[in-house]
Amino acid sequence: xxxxxxxxxxxxxxxxxxxxxxxxxxxxxxxxxxxxxxxxxxxxxxxxxxxxxxxxxxxxxxxxxxxxxxxxxxxxxxxxxxxxxxxxxxxxxxxxxxxxxxxxxxxxxxxxxxxxxxxxxxxxxxxxxxxxxxxxxxxxxxxxxxxxxxxxxxxxxx
Ligand SMILES: [Zn+2]
Ligand SMILES: [Zn+2]
Numbered sequence: 001x002x003x004x005x006x007x008x009x010x011x012x013x014x015x016x017x018x019x020x021x022x023x024x025x026x027x028x029x030x031x032x033x034x035x036x037x038x039x040x041x042x043x044x045x046x047x048x049x050x051x052x053x054x055x056x057x058x059x060x061x062x063x064x065x066x067x068x069x070x071x072x073x074x075x076x077x078x079x080x081x082x083x084x085x086x087x088x089x090x091x092x093x094x095x096x097x098x099x100x101x102x103x104x105x106x107x108x109x110x111x112x113x114x115x116x117x118x119x120x121x122x123x124x125x126x127x128x129x130x131x132x133x134x135x136x137x138x139x140x141x142x143x144x145x146x147x148x149x150x151x152x153x154x155x156x157x158x
Contacts, residue, residue, distance in 0.1 A: 002132040007113050007156055012052075014090075014107040016083035021063035021090055025103065029054045031148040032105065034116040036125045037141075039070060043080060044089050047126035050105040050116055053148060056093065059101045065090060072141075078102075100145070118151040 012025045029052040040049040064084040071077050077095040082088060091103040105114035119131050120138045131137060136151040 002115070002134050004115055004155065005113050008110070013109050014103065015109065016063075016086050016088035016090060016107060018083060018086035018088075020085045021061060021065055021083040021088070023059065023061040023091065023103065023107070025052065025054050025059050027055065027058040029103075029152070030100075031118060031145070031152040032114055032116050033148050034119045034131075034135075035121055036119060036129070037121040038124060039072070040121075041126070043068075043070075044104070044106075046106075047129050048119075049089070050114055052103040052105050052108075052114065053145065054101050054103060056098055056101045059091075059103070061091070067092075069095075117155045118148045120148075 007028060010025065010027050015022045031053040032050065033053055034048050034050045036048045041047065065081040066084045067079040067081050069077060069079050078092045080092045081090050083090060088107060089104050090107055091101055093101055105111055108114055115132060116135050118136045120142060121140060122137045123139050134155055142148060
């Protein structure tokens with residue numbers, strides 16, 4: 001069994017490395033998803049990136065960010081926001097729909113509970129990376145993000 005500490009009650013807070021950018025999420029995330037795509041490896045320098053998927057209306061941030069507009073092979077575009085000072089990858093929105101925000105879980109002040117319930121682009125997984133046995137695995141990008149939210153709700157309740 002995957003050891004999963006309970007998810008603390010909201011709000012959740014996070015910041016970049018230098019502390020210039022801070023964010024607050026005032027509701028539970030809808031999903032905790034790990035992405036193993038090449039772009040996420042490049043933009044973080046890590047083997048994968050864990051993202052909290054949440055409603056934009058529950059999210060706010062302070063501090064100056066700069067963004068890089070990334071275009072995926074699918075044509076989907078997203079603005080990856082970084083701290084303008086220290087360059088930490090913070091969060092992004094999909095240009096086609098601003099309803100959701102994707103927050104890099106490593107920027108949480110307390111990241112201890114952010115354990116993925118889904119993994120995408122699993123065919124690109126880096127050597128040495130393991131996946132929780134109760135998390136779902138998706139090849140490539142899911143056509144509907146609802147399966148990521150369903151996976152989260154199945155583990156933690158909705
Ligand atoms: Zn910073
Ligand atoms: Zn990715």
